[in-house]
Amino acid sequence: MRRIWLAAFCLLWACSCAHLPWRAPHEDPRTKGEEGIDPLGYPQDQVIVTQTTPAEQAGNARTWSEQNHLQPAQAQTPDSAVAQRVYRVQFFATKYPDEASQVAETVGNMVSEKTYMDYKTPYYWVRAGDCRTKEEAERLLQKIKGLGYKESWVVEVGPED
Numbered sequence: 001m002r003r004i005w006l007a008a009f010c011l012l013w014a015c016s017c018a019h020l021p022w023r024a025p026h027e028d029p030r031t032k033g034e035e036g037i038d039p040l041g042y043p044q045d046q047v048i049v050t051q052t053t054p055a056e057q058a059g060n061a062r063t064w065s066e067q068n069h070l071q072p073a074q075a076q077t078p079d080s081a082v083a084q085r086v087y088r089v090q091f092f093a094t095k096y097p098d099e100a101s102q103v104a105e106t107v108g109n110m111v112s113e114k115t116y117m118d119y120k121t122p123y124y125w126v127r128a129g130d131c132r133t134k135e136e137a138e139r140l141l142q143k144i145k146g147l148g149y150k151e152s153w154v155v156e157v158g159p160e161d
Helices: 002-018 054-059 097-111 134-146
Strands: 086-094 115-120 123-131 153-157
Touching (some): 086 097, 086 134, 097 123, 097 134, 123 134, 134 153
Antiparallel strands (some): 086 123, 115 123
16 A cells, blocks of 8 residues: 555656746846857957066167157157156056057147157056156146046156156
C-alpha cells in the first residue's frame, strides 16, 4: 500500500510541476538598449595612447606648432627666453588627441599665439602663450574667454613642463 501511495504522490507531483508556467528571464533595465551597439565602433575608441615617462617628455618637448610644422603668427622667441618660467593660459582638456590638435590650431590662429598640447593621464591639455608676466597672461586669458572658453585659467610652466 505504501508503494502505491508513494507512486501516486510522485505521479501527482510530476504532473503538477509540468503545468507550472515557466518564467522568462527578467530583463535588466540597466542593459536595455545595448543590443546592436558596438563599443569599438566609435573612431575615438581606436586611438591608442601610450604614456611617456617624464624623462622622455623632457627630451621630446615640442610645441604643437613644431610637431605639425606650423609657423606661429608672432616672431620666434630665443630658446633662452623659453627656458625661463612662463605663464600660459590653459583653456581646453580632452581625452582625444585629434580633438586637442584641432582646438589648438583653431585657437592659436585666432589669438595669434603659440599653442601647446601636454598629455597628463588621462587628458590632453591645450595651452596658449609664452607670457613673461602674469599681467600679459591675464590679457591673453580675457581674449580666450572671449572666444567662449569660459573655464580657462593661467598656469605657470617651466622648462621641464
